[in-house]
Amino acid sequence: KAGVTQTPRYLIKTRGQQVTLSCSPISGHRSVSWYQQTPGQGLQFLFEYFSETQRNKGNFPGRFSGRQFSNSRSEMNVSTLELGDSALYLCASSPSEAIDTQYFGPGTRLTVL
């Protein structure tokens, strides 16, 4: 089975712009979660989608949003980018709610200048 894929792998944007990141989960997985990883804060949970519905949300401002399509693919959007949004954005998919079934993609490295 193919793993979780994320596109693009690298992205450079300037402050004030918006960005959309894409995640294709493992075939058959209906849950997709997004995380932000930075050296100072580590991994932080952004949100989780299951069957096109947001099921869980972390403590991030409203500039961070996401959605899931009927084929389980997911996108996350960050509007009005700030320098502090520079991070590795990871997507993880899961076939169930079980905590030990998350499979991570390689991430999208976002740099905000």
Place this chain on the structure above:
Amino acid sequence: QKEVEQDPGPLSVPEGAIVSLNCTYSNSAFQYFMWYRQYSRKGPELLMYTYSSGNKEDGRFTAQVDKSSKYISLFIRDSQPSDSATYLCATGAAGNNRKLIWGLGTSLAVNP
């Protein structure tokens, strides 16, 4: 104080050494504990998962949880250069399956 503390290292050991990686946590509501391994330019992959105090073994890896002292450890026996990676501990409370609290990760280098 962060809810999960983890020494970032870097930790450098010779091949064959026993490696000990540790995390402490502050919230007694945390009920499950996980260790992930992250290679450079890759996403984390789950190594060990446990929800009880005590030891859990899987091959060369042993996860240890002491809920009374809020301390979790990962031991790697007979370490190999392929174990060189960043190791992340994560924990969470029941009912918040995805809202894991993560340590910052410990960078490990195993030298041949």
